[in-house]
Amino acid sequence: MKKLMLGNEAIARGVYEAGATVASAYPGTPSTEITEYIAKYDEIYSEWAPNEKVALEVAIGASVGGVRSTCAMKHVGLNVAADPLFTAAYTGVNGGLVIFVADDPGMHSSQNEQDTRIIARAAKVPVLEPSDSQECKDFTKEAFRISEEYDTPVIVRLTTRVAHSQGLVELGERDDIPIKPYSKDPGKYVMMPAMAKRRHVVVEERLSRLAEFSDSTTLNRIEWGDRKIGVITSGITYQYAKEAFGDASFLKLGMVYPLPEKLIREFAAGVETLYVIEELEPFIENNCLRMGIEVKGKALLPVIGEYSASLIRERVFGQKQEKYNSIEEEIPVRPPVMCAGCPHRGVFYVLKKLKLTVTGDIGCYTLGALQPLESVDTCVCMGASVGMAHGMEKARGRDAARKTVAVIGDSTFIHSGITGLIDIVYNKGTSTVVILDNSITGMTGHQHNPATGFTIKGEPTRQVDLVKLCQAVGVDRVRICDPFDLEEMERIIREETAAEEPSVIIAQRPCALLKHVKFNGALSINTDRCTKCRMCMRLGCPAIVDRGTHIEVDSALCVGCDLCTKVCRFNAFERLGGEDA
């Protein structure tokens, strides 16, 4: 049976068919749906972990315990999980261990464009790279087989366009993989110097054997066509190259580390001009150059952003993009915005009013950096807001700390904000941390986390009590506030930034997109009362629009959160139908 599946859904199907039984992950676009789809299979235990490092450690534990296990993350998640990864390469596996890492060329939803192949090579872990949904499933199953045969973790690298494209997938049955016996083996699983020295030798021998495998596996294949042009490519760029180069010859790589050097030599010898088409870093290209093979790649095509068939045609064949119409019009950009009813809006409105320096973090609330709220000063990585606020205080002194707050979401705080908070307490900082507790992991599309009280399957579980957690690490001043109570919010922020000790303010209000969140219905503006003072426009609500002659509420977007009624001094907002709001 064939089914239309997202690349991420096909990965989950592959995990299922491969007989895996344990999956742990932290959400991150574009990898999130892998684990969400895995959670639909009751045969597989699945969970959201607090962060990628824990998720990979759980998967390693399950592998050592004798079952096929897996872990999914976005490219920057692999940085968090790098520590266990580099040493799991030494221990090897018991049950197969496959790690899915989704890169985001073009940064649709990321803070950088790093290339997972380079981290995988540094960790000495083999990498497979599918180019469509069917390969997502097939390569996943092959990755488990390679993992067990070569006693190594295996990375399957995706990019956004593979992870988030749907294609047809032929479904298969689930393999029955019995649990392997676990036996104590310190020489393999206890990585202290004496044992690790021996294991490093094993790792290098394994890499040589994997390089031989790469030359013989059907994951890598030559498609002979016109031999004037040869193209070495992998992943989604294979699809673009097929369209751009037409009937040229292709070396299509499914295993990109270790590379199949014999196959590359054979292919290079068979064509006149050789191109390497790969997004991001010149990974394959540099390997070819090291082998003494002349290729054209990054001299023509960028290391920045996504590729496309037309980009390849333009850069390789000099075909200029034609102009498709003669419409001359200034088109305003449409950056993402906080939704109507978003609880974060109240916090940033107050922070901007108080002119505070705001160290920010990763989540929907990073949008607080954009107009008109323009409140967030920094965004680096998960959890960085807390450590950076402390660093600002140590650099600029106590007075600067009074004018600085860290802003971090509930899920991000659990991920890696709590360690920063411990640092503040331990090292006598006085920073103020605002936890935006919207009861969900928002930006990635509503996943549960340890602070929501529910598991990935929606089952009730013990909820991390953020107040007690902060108190337990030594923060005495922990306050809770509704971010839509602007006066109270302002008073508390003033008090806590002034306090000569660390404080945590928990701004508590659920994400407006959660099903159980009910508002009062759309508002409208009474134009007799509205003086066009534009105070409401400072909220940056997508539902309030300035028509030039008057200000108007877009009733299709307004949810009736009523935050605007709290900044309007003229009672101009009314519930649709005429009542005062």
Add this chain to the structure above:
Amino acid sequence: MRDTSIMIVGVGGQGTLLTSRILGNVGISTGADVKVSEVHGMSQRGGSVVTYVKMGEKVSSPIIEKGEADILLCFEELEALRWVDYAKKDASIIINTQRIDPMPVITGKAKYPENIVEKISAEYKNVVTVPALELAEACGSIKAVNVVMIGVLARRTGIPEEIWIESIRKTVKPQFVDMNIEAFKKGYNL
């Protein structure tokens, strides 16, 4: 079937993802190879959102490029203008006459372009406008804008109505099936 490239453009939150899934299922029902490409995450929060649906004997790249789309399904006027150069000259361009101001317009830093439909019609022959928001409201939910738009599109594909209705049935939640089919018919019979 002949190769068909459909591009769906709109504003995050308008239901373009569900639309592409319904279209994808329709493609499969006709026996075609299908690829659908979506964008999730940050760009979905009220930003400009574009999804691609490609059908044909064998589809390689999931992406549609400038001048390639046979059908441009636009959920919002400014987004129609932004993406119109992705349409072929003889493409069906279906525009929901809804205006959603982007933040630079809201904050007064930019102007929302005037007479968008006229400007597009001057360059492209096959432009249809749809008051999808009103039609959806008449069916009981402004969220059905996307299915009204699918109805308008369906009429222009030559794929039988039943296949579309079946795909909607398979894709939307059971409690919303009747409402969505009514919305589909409003668009189909426009």
